[in-house]
Amino acid sequence: MILVDFLKSGFNRAVSKFRLSLYLWLIMFIISLIIIVPVSYEVRANLGHLAWTEKPLMPFELNLIEIFLANQNLLASYSVFIIIMLLFSVLLSVFLSGGLFGQMLSPEARVSFRDFLVDGCRHFWQFLLSLIIFIPFLLIFFLVFRLLSAPLKLWSARAVTEWPVILASWLTVLLLALLWTAFRLVLDLVRIFVVGESKRAMAAYLSTLRFLHRHFFRLWSLYLLIGLAVILISAGWLLLVKLLSPASPAGLLIIIILSQAYILFRLLARQILIGVEASYFSARKEI
Amino acid sequence: MKKRNKSKMLAACLFISMLLFPGIIPGLAQERPVIYKLAVELLPETASLQAKETIVWTNLSHDYVPDIHLHLYWNAFKNELSTLAKEASREKLFKRFKAEKGEWGWIKITSLTTSDGQDLLPAAVFISPDEPPNPDDQTVLRVVLPQPVAPGQSLTLNIDFQAKVPKNGLRTGYFQDGFFISQWFPKPGVYEEGRGWNCHEYHLNSEFYADFADFKVKITVPKDFVVGACGQEVEKTEDLAAGRATYTYAQENIHDFAWTASPRFIKIERWFKGEEEVTPEEYQQIAGLLGLSIQDLKLPDVRMILLIEKQHKNQVERHFRALRAAIKYYGLWYSPYPYQTITMVDPPFRTGSGGMEYPTLFTAGTSVILEKDVLSPEGVIIHEFGHNYWYGLVASNEFEEAWLDEGINTYSTSKVSAVAYGAGRLPLKINGLPLGWLIKMPAVYDWQLGRTISVPVTKLDPIVTPSWKFYNSGSYSLNVYYRAATSLYTLERLLGEKIWARVMRTYHQRYRFRHPRTEDFIQVVNEVSGQNLNWFFQEFFYQAKDFDYAISYVETKLKPHEYQGVFDDLPASTQSQSKVESRKNPVRGKEKIYETVINLRRYGEAKLGPGFTLKLKIEFEDGSTEWREWDGQSRWHRFCFEKPVKIKQVWLDPEGLWLVDTNLSNNSYSRLGPGIRILSVTANLLWLVQNVLVTCFSWL
Numbered sequence: 004m005i006l007v008d009f010l011k012s013g014f015n016r017a018v019s020k021f022r023l024s025l026y027l028w029l030i031m032f033i034i035s036l037i038i039i040v041p042v043s044y045e046v047r048a049n050l051g052h053l054a055w056t057e058k059p060l061m062p063f064e065l066n067l068i069e070i071f072l073a074n075q076n077l078l079a080s081y082s083v084f085i086i087i088m089l090l091f092s093v094l095l096s097v098f099l100s101g102g103l104f105g106q107m108l109s110p111e112a113r114v115s116f117r118d119f120l121v122d123g124c125r126h127f128w129q130f131l132l133s134l135i136i137f138i139p140f141l142l143i144f145f146l147v148f149r150l151l152s153a154p155l156k157l158w159s160a161r162a163v164t165e166w167p168v169i170l171a172s173w174l175t176v177l178l179l180a181l182l183w184t185a186f187r188l189v190l191d192l193v194r195i196f197v198v199g200e201s202k203r204a205m206a207a208y209l210s211t212l213r214f215l216h217r218h219f220f221r222l223w224s225l226y227l228l229i230g231l232a233v234i235l236i237s238a239g240w241l242l243l244v245k246l247l248s249p250a251s252p253a254g255l256l257i258i259i260i261l262s263q264a265y266i267l268f269r270l271l272a273r274q275i276l277i278g279v280e281a282s283y284f285s286a287r288k289e290i
Numbered sequence: 291m292k293k294r295n296k297s298k299m300l301a302a303c304l305f306i307s308m309l310l311f312p313g314i315i316p317g318l319a320q321e322r323p324v325i326y327k328l329a330v331e332l333l334p335e336t337a338s339l340q341a342k343e344t345i346v347w348t349n350l351s352h353d354y355v356p357d358i359h360l361h362l363y364w365n366a367f368k369n370e371l372s373t374l375a376k377e378a379s380r381e382k383l384f385k386r387f388k389a390e391k392g393e394w395g396w397i398k399i400t401s402l403t404t405s406d407g408q409d410l411l412p413a414a415v416f417i418s419p420d421e422p423p424n425p426d427d428q429t430v431l432r433v434v435l436p437q438p439v440a441p442g443q444s445l446t447l448n449i450d451f452q453a454k455v456p457k458n459g460l461r462t463g464y465f466q467d468g469f470f471i472s473q474w475f476p477k478p479g480v481y482e483e484g485r486g487w488n489c490h491e492y493h494l495n496s497e498f499y500a501d502f503a504d505f506k507v508k509i510t511v512p513k514d515f516v517v518g519a520c521g522q523e524v525e526k527t528e529d530l531a532a533g534r535a536t537y538t539y540a541q542e543n544i545h546d547f548a549w550t551a552s553p554r555f556i557k558i559e560r561w562f563k564g565e566e567e568v569t570p571e572e573y574q575q576i577a578g579l580l581g582l583s584i585q586d587l588k589l590p591d592v593r594m595i596l597l598i599e600k601q602h603k604n605q606v607e608r609h610f611r612a613l614r615a616a617i618k619y620y621g622l623w624y625s626p627y628p629y630q631t632i633t634m635v636d637p638p639f640r641t642g643s644g645g646m647e648y649p650t651l652f653t654a655g656t657s658v659i660l661e662k663d664v665l666s667p668e669g670v671i672i673h674e675f676g677h678n679y680w681y682g683l684v685a686s687n688e689f690e691e692a693w694l695d696e697g698i699n700t701y702s703t704s705k706v707s708a709v710a711y712g713a714g715r716l717p718l719k720i721n722g723l724p725l726g727w728l729i730k731m732p733a734v735y736d737w738q739l740g741r742t743i744s745v746p747v748t749k750l751d752p753i754v755t756p757s758w759k760f761y762n763s764g765s766y767s768l769n770v771y772y773r774a775a776t777s778l779y780t781l782e783r784l785l786g787e788k789i790w791a792r793v794m795r796t797y798h799q800r801y802r803f804r805h806p807r808t809e810d811f812i813q814v815v816n817e818v819s820g821q822n823l824n825w826f827f828q829e830f831f832y833q834a835k836d837f838d839y840a841i842s843y844v845e846t847k848l849k850p851h852e853y854q855g856v857f858d859d860l861p862a863s864t865q866s867q868s869k870v871e872s873r874k875n876p877v878r879g880k881e882k883i884y885e886t887v888i889n890l891r892r893y894g895e896a897k898l899g900p901g902f903t904l905k906l907k908i909e910f911e912d913g914s915t916e917w918r919e920w921d922g923q924s925r926w927h928r929f930c931f932e933k934p935v936k937i938k939q940v941w942l943d944p945e946g947l948w949l950v951d952t953n954l955s956n957n958s959y960s961r962l963g964p965g966i967r968i969l970s971v972t973a974n975l976l977w978l979v980q981n982v983l984v985t986c987f988s989w990l
Contacts, residue, residue: 027987035979043972052844054939054958055965060946063967064732065742066955072745073953092983096990134990163466163554163639164601165658169722176721187989241728249970258970262977269984 009225009286013279016107017271020114023106024270027099031266034095038088041081045074097134101126104198107277122198129197132204137190144186152178184226189215191277192222195284218287225279233272240265322543323348324503328475331510331534332551337464339453343475347445351483354438358445359417359489360431361500363473366492367395367456371426373418373758374460377494381763395456395463399431399476405446408436420491420758429492431476449476460494461646462548467515468638472548472648473498480687480805490689495766496757497681497688497695500545502803510536511551518557518597518633519549520651541629543803544649545685552638555597560610562617564589564626576622579791589621592629598636602656605667609634609654612671615710620679620702623791624798627678634671645670647677661726665707665714669736672710673703684801691808692766693753693831697774698794704736704775737779737949744772745952753777753831754808776949777830783947784826784902785819793818825899830950836894839904839922839942840956843889846937848882886931888940888959890920894952898922907944911935937961 017024049070061069105122106114152175159171189211196207196214215222244261248254330341349355366374367389389395402410413434418424439445453474455464462472479489480501488499511517513528513535521541528535539549573584580587594617596609613634621627633651637643644655652674656667676699680686686694707714713733718725747768750761760766782790797806797814812827829835888908898904903919910916912935920927931937940959943951951957 031980031983031987032976035976035983038979039972039975042975046971047968049955050968051963052959052961053955053964054941054960055963055967061738061742061954062732062734063964065734065738067971068742069745069953069955072742073955075746089986092986093990096983096987099987100990161466163468164599165639165722166601169658172721173723238728245728245730249966252966255966255970255973259973262973266977266980266984269981269988273984273988 012282016278017274359487365428393457401450465640468552470643493758516555548648616675693774700775740772835896837896838894842891
C-alpha cells in the first residue's frame with residue numbers, strides 16, 4: 004500500500020463511523036456550555052439591557068472588557084471553577100479517547116453511543132496509565148526541542164534586523180509542531196496497541212517503540228499531511244467567517260452553524276488521523 | 291545693587307554664549323540658565339564614549355547657591371543596587387537590566403574643574419534625594435562649590451567624562467553597531483528659587499526634567515555611521531586617515547540632547563510646507579474655534595529628517611504622513627512648531643530606545659510586517675512628536691507630575707490620530723505575523739481604548755503622584771497616560787469644544803519655555819472657562835476615587851384600573867362612617883397607564899461638583915421623550931413616571947460627557963438590550979471553549 008491508500012482507508016473508516024464525531028461533539032458541547040454559563044450570565048446581567056444606538060459611545064467589545072474589569076472580584080472563584088473543569092476535562096478526554104479508539108479499531112461497522120461509552124470505560128485505566136508514562140517522553144520532547152531550537156535562538160539573538168528574529172520564531176514554532184507530532188504519534192500508537200492488541204500500557208510502549216523504529220517516517224508523514232490539511236482548512240474557515248457579519252440575525256445564525264461545523268470538522272480530523280494510523284498499523288504490524 | 295550685578299552676570303553669560311553659538315539670536319540667550327558645549331567620541335568597539343563638556347550655569351534666582359546637583363543618569367545601569375535596578379527588580383522586570391560582563395552602563399567624571407582651574411571632584415558626593423533613600427545610587431552628584439553662586443552670577447564647569455553605553459538600557463542603549471545615546475552627559479538639575487535643586491534619581495517609572503539651554507555638540511563616529519541628533523547639523527568634517535567623521539549640532543532653547551548613530555540608517559529629508567499642508571478652510575475653521583486671526587495660525591516650514599533602518603524603507607511614506615499630520619494639528623491647535631528641524635528616528639534594532647521623546651528629535655518604532663489599518667507606527671510618531679509641545683516646550687516636571695506631559699500628550703495624540711486617520715484596528719500578531727487578514731479585530735479610537743484600560747487603576751493612585759511613588763508601573767502608566775487623558779476628554783465635553791480649545795492654547799502659549807505645575811494648568815482652565823473647576827481636579831487628579839453613576843433598576847408596569855382595599859369615599863369629617871371596598875382609578879378610566887420607576891445609583895466615591903448635573907433621557911414607546919437632571923450628590927435617586935405607554939430606553943448622561951465614568955455599560959437601559967450581540971458573544975465563547983476542549987482531547 005502506498006501512503007495515499009492509507010489516507011483513503013483511514014478516511015473511509017472515519018466517515019463510516021462519523022457518528023463518533025457527533026457523540027464527541029455533543030459531549031463537548033454540553034461541557035462547554037457548563038463552562039461558559041457563569042460568564043454568559045454575567046454578560047447578560049451587565050449588558051442585557053444596554054441601549055444600543057447607531058453610533059454607540061463605545062464599541063461593544065470595549066463594553067465587554069469594561070464589565071470584565073468591573074467584575075474582577077468574581078474572577079478568583081471563576082478561576083477555581085475553570086481549574087476544576089480543566090482537570091475534569093483531562094479525565095474526560097482520556098475516557099473519550101478510550102471510546103474513540105475502541106470504536107475506530109472495532110471490526111464492527113456500526114457504532115452506537117452505548118458501545119462508545121463501554122469502550123471508554125473499558126480502556127480508561129490503561130489509557131490513563133499510558134498518559135502518565137508519556138510524561139518522561141514529554142521531558143525528552145522539551146529537551147530535544149531546546150537542543151534543536153538553540154541555533155535558531157542564537158541566530159535570532161545576534162540579528163541586527165527584525166527578519167531573522169521573525170523567521171527564527173516561525174521556524175521555532177514549526178520545529179515545535181514537528182516534534183510534537185512526532186512525540187504525539189507515540190501515544191496514539193500505544194493506544195492502538197492497547198486496543199488492537201489488548202496490551203497493557205507499558206508493554207504497548209515497548210511494542211510502539213519497536214514498531215516506530217521501522218515505520219516512523221512513513222507514519223509521521225501521514226500525520227503531517229493530515230495536520231497540514233487541518234491547518235489549511237482552518238485558515239479557509241477563518242477567512243470565510245471573516246466575510247460574514249454577525250450584526251444581522253441571519254449572519255449570526257450562519258456563523259454559529261459554521262462554528263459548530265468547524266468543531267465537528269476538527270473532531271472528524273482526529274477520527275481520520277486515528278483511522279489512518281490504524282490502517283497503517285493493521286497493514287504493517289507483521290512487517 | 292543686586293539688580294546691577296545680575297545684569298552684569300547676564301551680560302557675561304550672553305558674551306560666552308555668543309562665543310559658543312555664533313548663530314544664536316541675541317536676547318533670547320539671556321533667558322536661559324544653561325549653556326552646554328560638548329565634544330563626544332563614540333568608540334563602537336567598546337561601546338563607550340569619551341567626552342568633554344563645558345557647562346555655563348547662570349543663577350537666575352534670588353538665592354545664593356552653594357552647590358550644584360548633576361544628573362549622571364547612566365549610573366542607573368551600573369549595577370544591581372541602583373535605584374532603577376531595585377525598582378525594576380521589585381516589579382520582576384530585572385532581567386530587562388541584567389547585563390553580561392562588560393554590558394553594564396555607567397558614567398565616570400574624570401575631571402571636574404571651574405573656569406579658573408579649581409578641582410571640584412574632591413567636593414563631589416553622590417546623593418539620594420528621593421524617598422526611600424538609596425545610598426548605593428549614583429545617578430545624582432552633588433558638587434559643593436568653593437563659593438556660592440550669587441544671583442545673576444554664572445558658574446562654568448569643565449568636565450571630562452567617560453561613559454559605557456548600557457547594552458540593555460532603558461531609553462538608551464546599543465546593539466552590535468547601532469547606538470541610541472540619551473541622558474548621556476552630566477546635566478544639572480533645575481534650580482528652583484527658595485526650594486533648591488530639583489534633581490531626582492533615575493527611576494524606573496519616570497522620565498526627566500531639566501532647564502532650557504543652548505547646546506553645541508560635536509559628535510565623532512566611524513565615518514560609515516549615519517548620525518542624527520537634536521537640533522541642526524551645522525558642520526561635518528572627516529578624518530579619512532582615522533576613518534572618523536565629526537558632526538556638529540547646535541540648538542537653542544531646548545532642555546536635553548540625544549543622538550543616534552548606526553551604519554544601517556537611511557537618512558531622508560522632506561519639508562513640511564505650512565502653506566500646502568493646511569487648506570484655507572481649515573485655517574478658517576481653527577481661527578473661528580480659537581478666536582484668532584488666520585495670520586496668527588500660519589504654520590512655518592519645518593525640515594523633517596527621517597533616519598530609518600534599511601529594513602523599514604518601504605514605510606517611509608507612512609512615517610512622513612504621520613509626522614506631517616502631527617506638525618499640522620499640534621501647530622494649529624496649540625502654536626506653530628518653533629524649531630527649524632524635527633528628526634524622526636526609527637531606532638536601531640534592539641537598543642531599547644523606541645517611542646521616546648527629546649527636544650527636536652524623537653524615536654518611533656515599527657515592524658517589518660505591518661497592516662494598513664493598524665495605526666502603528668503612526669500613533670507612536672504622533673505621540674512622540676507631540677512631546678515637543680508637552681515636555682519639550684511646556685517643560686513640566688516629568689518626575690513629579692508626569693501627567694502634565696504624558697496625560698496631556700496622550701489626549702492630544704488621540705485627537706490628532708482621530709482627525710487624521712479615524713479609528714484604528716486593534717493589532718493581533720503571533721510571532722511577528724499580523725493576523726488581521728484572518729481574524730477581524732475591532733476598530734477603536736485611542737480615547738475609547740484608553741478610558742477602558744485605565745479603569746483598573748482608578749482606585750490605586752491619584753493621577754498627580756510623583757512617578758516613582760506609584761503602586762507599580764501599570765498604575766503609573768495607566769494613570770498618567772490614559773486616566774489623565776480621559777479626564778481631559780471629560781473636561782472638553784463639559785466645557786465645549788470652543789472653550790476647551792482656547793484653554794489648551796492659552797496654557798501652551800503661557801507656559802512655552804517654562805516649567806508649569808498642575809496648579810498652573812488648573813488656573814488656566816478656571817480662567818478661560820470662567821468657572822471654578824477646582825473640584826474636578828480634586829476628584830479626578832488629586833484623589834484615587836472611582837466615578838460610577840448607574841441606572842441600577844428600571845421597572846415599568848401597568849397601573850391597575852381598580853385598587854383593592856378600604857377607601858374613604860366621603861369628606862374627611864364623615865369618613866369613618868362610609869367606606870367602599872374597591873375604587874376605580876379616577877384619572878384615566880379604562881385607558882392603560884404604565885407606572886415606570888427608574889433608580890439611579892452612585893456606586894463610586896467621586897461625585898459631581900457644584901452646579902453640575904447628570905442628565906437622564908427617557909424614551910417611551912410612542913417616541914416621546916422626557917429629560918430629568920440629578921445633581922448626583924446622594925447615593926441614589928429615583929424618578930417615577932405615569933404614562934399611557936411603556937418605557938423603551940433610558941440614558942444616563944446621554945451626551946456621553948462623563949467619560950471618566952468607570953462603567954459606561956450601566957449608563958443605559960433598553961428593554962430590547964443590545965440585540966443579538968449578547969448571543970454573538972455567547973456563541974464565540976462557546977466556540978472558543980469547544981476548541982480548547984477539542985485540543986485537549988486530541989492531545990490527551
